Amino acid sequence: MADNQDLVRRANSLIKxxxxxxxxxxxxxxxxxxxxxxxxxxxxxxxxxxxxxxxRPDGDDDDVPVLTDVVLAAPAAAEEGExxxxxxxxxxLAAELADAVDRQIxxxxxxxxxxALGKAADQVRQGMAATIEMAxxxxxxxxxxxxLPLPEPDSDGPGHA
Numbered sequence: 001m002a003d004n005q006d007l008v009r010r011a012n013s014l015i016k017x018x019x020x021x022x023x024x025x026x027x028x029x030x031x032x033x034x035x036x037x038x039x040x041x042x043x044x045x046x047x048x049x050x051x052x053x054x055x056r057p058d059g060d061d062d063d064v065p066v067l068t069d070v071v072l073a074a075p076a077a078a079e080e081g082e083x084x085x086x087x088x089x090x091x092x093l094a095a096e097l098a099d100a101v102d103r104q105i106x107x108x109x110x111x112x113x114x115x116a117l118g119k120a121a122d123q124v125r126q127g128m129a130a131t132i133e134m135a136x137x138x139x140x141x142x143x144x145x146x147x148l149p150l151p152e153p154d155s156d157g158p159g160h161a
């Protein structure tokens with residue numbers, strides 16, 4: 001059990017180096033480790049044989065282990081590439097939109113034409129019925145009331161053989 005407590009103390013001292021050990025004495029030979037993070041922005045990069053791009057090391061902190069994030073300057077060609085990509089996307093979207101509209105019109109046009117022709121046919125029928133009714137009313141007004149019963153046509157007339 002004593003070994004477990006010693007192990008826990010050591011782990012705690014590594015996690016929290018500012019705290020003293022359980023004994024309260026910090027060994028004089030032990031220094032507090034410095035943690036440093038540096039950010040380097042480089043414009044110049046070197047290409048390796050396998051195609052990777054690496055930043056050139058500065059050389060002044062070669063012996064100090066640090067966690068380093070290398071931020072490379074963005075090339076101006078990326079902005080130009082974005083404009084070309086946007087232009088291609090606009091053209092592709094316009095073509096896709098035109099295709100979608102064409103397909104929708106092709107699907108809906110027969111039904112629309114049929115509905116329009118149905119309405120036109122109804123209007124023509126109504127117009128013809130109104131015209132026939134007017135013609136009958138005019139004929140009746142000119143001829144007066146027809147006398148009933150009408151004479152029966154002769155079956156021996158010129159129309160029959």
